Amino acid sequence: MSSHTSQQIPGVYRRKIGDILVTSISDGYLDGTLDVMRNVDLERAGQILRDAFRPARRTSVNTFLIQSNGRMALVDTGSGNYMAPTAGFVQRNLAAGGIDPRAIDTVLLTHMHPDHSAGLTDMTNGELLFPNAELVMHENEPAHWFDDGALAKANEREAKLFFQAGREQVAPYRKRTRLFKQGEVFPGVTAIPSHGHTPGHTAYLVASGNEQLMIWGDTVHVPEVQTAFPEAGMAFDTDLAAAAASRKRMFDRVSVDRVLIAGMHLHFPAFARLARRGDAYALYPEAWVHTLEVN
Ligand SMILES: [Zn+2]
Numbered sequence: 001m002s003s004h005t006s007q008q009i010p011g012v013y014r015r016k017i018g019d020i021l022v023t024s025i026s027d028g029y030l031d032g033t034l035d036v037m038r039n040v041d042l043e044r045a046g047q048i049l050r051d052a053f054r055p056a057r058r059t060s061v062n063t064f065l066i067q068s069n070g071r072m073a074l075v076d077t078g079s080g081n082y083m084a085p086t087a088g089f090v091q092r093n094l095a096a097g098g099i100d101p102r103a104i105d106t107v108l109l110t111h112m113h114p115d116h117s118a119g120l121t122d123m124t125n126g127e128l129l130f131p132n133a134e135l136v137m138h139e140n141e142p143a144h145w146f147d148d149g150a151l152a153k154a155n156e157r158e159a160k161l162f163f164q165a166g167r168e169q170v171a172p173y174r175k176r177t178r179l180f181k182q183g184e185v186f187p188g189v190t191a192i193p194s195h196g197h198t199p200g201h202t203a204y205l206v207a208s209g210n211e212q213l214m215i216w217g218d219t220v221h222v223p224e225v226q227t228a229f230p231e232a233g234m235a236f237d238t239d240l241a242a243a244a245a246s247r248k249r250m251f252d253r254v255s256v257d258r259v260l261i262a263g264m265h266l267h268f269p270a271f272a273r274l275a276r277r278g279d280a281y282a283l284y285p286e287a288w289v290h291t292l293e294v295n
Pocket residue numbers: 113115116218264265
């Protein structure tokens with residue numbers, strides 16, 4: 001009999017989009033309750049999770065490595081040591097995938113929440129975890145999270161976890177930060193502003209040949225509930241109504257276009273498609289393949 005270990009296989013999954021290689025790198029997951037949801041009946045939301053054989057909210061945290069035109073970008077960086085011991089595994093999983101973080105030339109952020117930007121800097125020694133990367137994000141993100149007026153309106157938890165964490169993680173990259181409004185931000189990658197969850201929240205459309213992938217960021221946090229009730233948002237949406245409008249626009253676009261999607265909080269490895277079902281939507285995870293096709 002072989003011995004076995006409790007350690008699972010690393011959270012690394014590769015998918016080709018035309019000539020571009022996209023690798024889903026897991027940061028782990030965050031467990032919690034549904035109390036953070038807004039604009040939805042929590043009883044019904046709980047029933048949806050139980051019907052999906054998920055007794056509680058388990059939120060995957062994913063990042064995506066994009067290899068395009070000889071260059072390498074990482075979309076988001078995971079949560080570092082800010083959130084929970086079940087997350088913070090981006091560096092470990094990059095290593096497991098044979099990726100040297102020094103080879104990553106660009107970090108694209110969907111937004112500056114700690115489960116996305118807190119893997120940028122090691123705060124125990126101030127070291128940049130992506131020492132050769134340019135940091136790229138929508139101009140509204142630092143404009144908001146570095147705004148002392150906005151900070152003054154935040155509650156204590158938001159001030160610490162969002163404003164302070166965002167600032168201390170992003171500041172060391174100040175001299176190598178590029179801000180955008182929209183457009184192509186990396187070879188084959190177009191920024192799709194999708195504001196509301198945060199003021200500069202952005203999705204990234206990866207396109208090569210006739211293939212596309214929409215990395216939709218935090219369009220959903222609880223996929224089972226928000227595909228059933230697209231109105232449903234989160235307590236930490238900066239603007240609940242704008243976030244819901246962006247979510248509906250994104251749902252409409254990717255379901256009409258039948259485009260492959262990937263999400264920071266879809267269950268790992270997080271490649272899926274969305275289909276309209278009456279007033280709601282259904283999410284279909286893509287079947288995984290054992291061996292990447294080499295073309
Ligand atoms: Zn998030």
